[in-house]
Amino acid sequence: MARTVPVRIAVAWVLVAVVAGVSGCGASAGDDEEPERRSFALEGRTLTVDSDDSALEIVAAEEHEAGAVEVTRWFEGSVVFGEDPKVTWSMKDDRLVLREKCSGVVADCSSRHRIEVPRGVTVRVLDGDGSVRAWGFEDPLHIKTGDGSVQVSDSSGALDLETGDGSVRVFDVASREVRAKSGDGSVRLSLGSVPDLVETRSGDGSVTVEVPRAGYRVEAEAGDGSVDVSVPRDASSSRRISAHSGDGNITVRTAN
Known part of the structure; x- marks a missing residue:
């Protein structure tokens, strides 16, 4: 029992060191040198972008084929104690949903999306944090x-x-x-x-x-x-x- 306190102190110092190391070099989506790209079909003349935690660039682009929304995604993240971080994207009923899952004792994530929209489309953006x-x-x-x-x-x-x-x-x-x-x-x-x-x-x-x-x-x-x-x-x-x-x-x- 006498070793319990020193062990706890040692573990606490390890946690402090890990947290300090992660917070000292925060994740930046700009460091992602191989972004992912995907095209989503848009059936109507309106688009809703629903994002929970991402920096967004929304661009009207006339060079794309009618009815197609082009999305480029940059993501960097790490979780020391918890599930691996991930990002998802999906389109349903002309609603583009962007989600980031990054949780744990020590979690550090950053995402950015560039969304190229055909001209003639009314755009509504709902972003929780970004x-x-x-x-x-x-x-x-x-x-x-x-x-x-x-x-x-x-x-x-x-x-x-x-x-x-x-x-x-x-x-x-x-x-x-x-x-x-x-x-x-x-x-x-x-x-x-x-x-x-x-x-x-x-x-x-x-x-x-x-x-x-x-x-x-x-x-x-x-x-x-x-x-x-x-x-x-x-x-x-x-x-x-x-x-x-x-x-x-x-x-x-x-x-x-």
Whole structure:
């Protein structure tokens, strides 16, 4: 019985060393030099991407055959005490489901997916934990992530973007309607053409809206921060900008 305590101490130190070793060199999907690729048939004109824990790149690609979604997957992971990590992908009823299984006493995993979507498809993205980047869309794009940044560029379809914890960035777009929301993070929108509607809100972070010169009906309010509106204001305009922040500065200005 006298050896029990030293043995436990030794085991504890081994565990500490293992954890320290794993956490010191975290897994990165970018280290995967042989990504997997797969094509999924898409029967309708809408696609839902349902991911639990992955960084996502969503791209509108016109060179692919109609009705095909091309997916490239990078994955790196290790589990010291537990089942081997794995990732899965499947398509059912125009819903692409991406899952990562990585659990144990010492688990470290990272995944990334690039999803190339045929043009003319409305895309909805639901990501539990991971950043989302999208570009090239002429059709409506809906993105919601629980924890991660959202970035959209080179698009003209209506945008509806939301993150629980992360920044939202929109630039080089000609969308007529843009809705962007962050629970905890900054929001910055830079539009290349005059929009009909911009609605943006941040619970804790700054809000910046840049739009071409035109008359706008503007509503801007900050719970704790400054408000600077320099675009031409027209209370009777059909073009509307709404910007709100619970804790952060608000800027609505003409794009250079």
